[in-house]
Amino acid sequence: MALVIVTGLPATGKSTLAVRLAVALGLPLIAKDTLKEALFDVLGTGDAGWSRRLSDASYAAMFAIAAVNLRAGRSVLLEGNFRAGEHEAPILGCGARSIGQVLCAVPEPQRAARLARRTRERARHAGHLDHEAAATNPAAAAAAGGARFLDLPGLRLDYDGARAARGALDEVLRALEALRTASR
Numbered sequence: 001m002a003l004v005i006v007t008g009l010p011a012t013g014k015s016t017l018a019v020r021l022a023v024a025l026g027l028p029l030i031a032k033d034t035l036k037e038a039l040f041d042v043l044g045t046g047d048a049g050w051s052r053r054l055s056d057a058s059y060a061a062m063f064a065i066a067a068v069n070l071r072a073g074r075s076v077l078l079e080g081n082f083r084a085g086e087h088e089a090p091i092l093g094c095g096a097r098s099i100g101q102v103l104c105a106v107p108e109p110q111r112a113a114r115l116a117r118r119t120r121e122r123a124r125h126a127g128h129l130d131h132e133a134a135a136t137n138p139a140a141a142a143a144a145g146g147a148r149f150l151d152l153p154g155l156r157l158d159y160d161g162a163r164a165a166r167g168a169l170d171e172v173l174r175a176l177e178a179l180r181t182a183s184r
Contacts, residue, residue, distance in 0.1 A: 002075040002183040003066060003096035004176055007082040008104030009147045011114035013161025017104060017169075018079035024173050025077070025180065030065050032058045032080030059087065067094040075180050088150050098183040099154035100176050105147050106162040155179050 004027065006018040015031060022029035035058035043054070062078055069076045075096075082091075091099070106114070149156050157172050 001070045001073060001096060002098045002100060002176075002180040003070065003091065003094060004075070004077040004179070005082065005091070005099065005101045005150070005152075006077065006079040006104065007101060007147075007150065008159075008161070009111065010081055011111045011118065012104040012106050012147065013159070014079050014081070014104045017102065017159060017161065017172075018077060020169060021102070021173065021176065022077050025075075025176060027075055027077040027180075028069060029077050029079060030062050031078075032062055035061050059090070063090040063094055066091075066096075070095050075183065082150055084148050084150050088152055091150065091152060096183070098179050099152050100157065100179045101149050101152065101155065102157045102159050102172055102176075103147060103149055104159050104161040106160070110162050 004021065004025070006014050006021065008014050015033065018029055018031060021027070032055065036054050039054045039057060045051075059080065059082075062080065066076050066078055078091075155175060157175055159172055160168060
């Protein structure tokens with residue numbers, strides 16, 4: 001079974017793309033922020049350290065749910081801002097026959113504007129601390145962590161979340177459908 005990963009820095013269009021891919025491919029979607037927001041609702045919000053601990057717990061739950069689905073013979077789609085050098089081992093431990101990664105990116109000024117808009121509009125759960133991310137220098141944060149593929153075998157696809165053109169989505173869908181078909 002295939003494991004599809006949608007990754008990238010915050011505010012690059014990961015969540016939007018992941019929903020579109022999950023619907024088009026008929027895959028269950030496990031999104032880190034969905035899990036994290038449920039934890040915020042039950043355990044409360046806090047500072048950046050608390051948010052990081054809940055992110056870690058969300059990833060652990062995500063990988064466990066993915067492994068159960070893969071063992072049951074179902075391909076699955078994971079979405080989050082995965083950390084290179086940290087998340088490869090648990091992903092490999094999920095037992096996928098094949099892995100496809102989609103790396104979302106947008107020009108840094110657009111990403112900074114999206115982060116600022118999230119803060120103004122309060123469209124996301126307050127526990128994400130978007131106001132802190134928008135107040136910092138997003139370009140410096142991007143340069144420090146950068147968006148990059150995880151060190152995993154398999155398919156790697158770049159996706160321009162700024163344009164999100166239909167042709168680009170179709171290209172990603174074709175490649176992922178071929179990956180999924182080959183892993184059955």
